Amino acid sequence: MAIRERVERGDGYLPEPQSIRAPEGKLTPQAVEYLNSMIAAIVHLVNGNLTFGDGTASSGTGNFYGQWIDLVTPSVANTEFVVPHGLKRLVVAVEVGIQDKAAIMYASNRGSWTRDKILLKCDTASVPLKLRVL
DSSP: OOHHHHHHHTSSOOOOOOOOOOGGGOOOHHHHHHHHHHHHHHHHHHTTOOOOOOOOTTOEETTEEEEEEEEEOOSSTTOOEEEEOSOSSOOOOEEEEEESSSOOEEEOOGGGOOSSEEEEEESSSSOEEEEEEO
16 A cells, blocks of 8 residues: 555544645744644654554564565575565565574575565575564
8 A cells, every 4th residue: 555545544544634825924823733632743753652553474573664574484404485575675684573483584585676676585495474564
């Protein structure tokens, strides 16, 4: 789902603020009320209401520009595998949200990462993972 669509639906995002014009350099009472409501909404969002999304596979990561990805690592440990993503930019971080076995997942061949895929390895075979790519 596109970020714009999530913003318009209000899934953890604030709407774009309206443009405020101050005739003769003075704010109207309505403009002051609107600014106060936007500030209150920002404070509410930042004070404990930022989200990482719902964790659904291929969903966004809430207020953070990222994506959740469910996968199972290859059946041979330390084998490079491709993880496609939908960020349309280079990934800057990969975090393991949940894993079902003791394992270390690590980046592989970072110079070959693209705007739609990353390469990883895992020191343990067949590990179900939920990754957050940012």
